[in-house]
Amino acid sequence: MTVDKARRFDYKWVALAVVLCGTIMTILDSTIVNIAIPTLQHDLHAGSYTDIEWVVTGYLLAQGAVIPLTGWATDRWGTKRLYLVTIVMFTVASMLCGISQNLGELILFRVIQGVGGGMLMPIGMTIILQAVGPQQMGKVMGIFGVPMLIAPAVGPVLGGWFVQDFSWRLIFYVNVPIGIVAFVAATRFLRESHRTAGLRLDLGGLLTGVPAVLALMYAVDRSADLGWSSPLVESLIVVSVLLMTAFIVRQLRTPEPLLQLSLFRDRTFSWAMGLSFIVVTAMFGTMLLLPLYLQEVHGYGPHPDGTVAAAPGGDGGCLDAAGWLPH
Numbered sequence: 001m002t003v004d005k006a007r008r009f010d011y012k013w014v015a016l017a018v019v020l021c022g023t024i025m026t027i028l029d030s031t032i033v034n035i036a037i038p039t040l041q042h043d044l045h046a047g048s049y050t051d052i053e054w055v056v057t058g059y060l061l062a063q064g065a066v067i068p069l070t071g072w073a074t075d076r077w078g079t080k081r082l083y084l085v086t087i088v089m090f091t092v093a094s095m096l097c098g099i100s101q102n103l104g105e106l107i108l109f110r111v112i113q114g115v116g117g118g119m120l121m122p123i124g125m126t127i128i129l130q131a132v133g134p135q136q137m138g139k140v141m142g143i144f145g146v147p148m149l150i151a152p153a154v155g156p157v158l159g160g161w162f163v164q165d166f167s168w169r170l171i172f173y174v175n176v177p178i179g180i181v182a183f184v185a186a187t188r189f190l191r192e193s194h195r196t197a198g199l200r201l202d203l204g205g206l207l208t209g210v211p212a213v214l215a216l217m218y219a220v221d222r223s224a225d226l227g228w229s230s231p232l233v234e235s236l237i238v239v240s241v242l243l244m245t246a247f248i249v250r251q252l253r254t255p256e257p258l259l260q261l262s263l264f265r266d267r268t269f270s271w272a273m274g275l276s277f278i279v280v281t282a283m284f285g286t287m288l289l290l291p292l293y294l295q296e297v298h299g300y301g302p303h304p305d306g307t308v309a310a311a312p313g314g315d316g317g318c319l320d321a322a323g324w325l326p327h
Helices: 011-032 034-043 054-077 079-098 103-132 134-165 175-189 203-226 231-253 261-265 267-296 302-309 311-323
Strands: none
Touching: 011 034, 011 079, 011 103, 011 134, 011 175, 034 054, 034 134, 034 267, 054 079, 054 103, 054 203, 079 103, 079 175, 203 231, 231 261, 261 267
16 A cells, blocks of 8 residues: 555544654663663673763763754755655664674664654654644644553563573664664655755754763763762863853754744743653653662563563653543
8 A cells, every 4th residue: 555545544543653653762761771681781892881971971972963963964865865865874783783702892883773763752742743744743742652652661571581582683673674664664655845945054053962961971971980079070060061052052043943942931831851861761761770779789581670670661651541531
């Protein structure tokens, strides 16, 4: 069935299903790896947790670096084209992660994964918004959010099963068939969006915003070993604050900003962003620390550990139904 034949169906549900197929693997990947951290440390001969944690940190740093570029990139090249590119990037990187022979290779391929995964989610949201319009966005996103928050519950269970009964490499290989299906579905069913010719990239915003986020994330990461009073950590925080201040000033003054910060003038939007930050921090922070605690302190195996670690994701999937229950 092609895009033309898909018109007999409601396109918004076709787009929702296609986007889910692609973006769900990024959410699955963000939690399925956590269960394998102790095993990866042993098998790849990582010297300490500080070394092996870069499997997670490198992925997150790459995501944080590319997310501000997504809006400009989709306007410049179109949602469908960019969505296909990021799916290919994420899928190929997943396969490369699975065949990694040492820690350095795995971290490098995880960074590539993060670049693709960082763009997949916001591009998917844009595709859905274009398909349904702002009036139905709340209802559709409520439905969209249920499987997206159930994925973090499935990830630890699946990861524990793979690591304990098979191999940690399967936690990356599992993305390959999902990525292939997502690519084929997106190619056949998604519509291309309008592209804006001659759109300029806000280089000033890029060169201040991305380093600001990276410096802050690296400071938080190094604080665990060096302490918050470390000259390196303090310097990184100061640099991050200065760069972020310059970024905000730049975004408020330039006619084509990377991020429309004026949206925060809307109180509802600001509250929603603040609450989302708290929820995501609590949920994903727990999903990273809980597997380590259960395996290293209590001696759980990967499979039972994954079952326990799935609880926060399952709760989130139930709560997200609030977006469509009133309808």
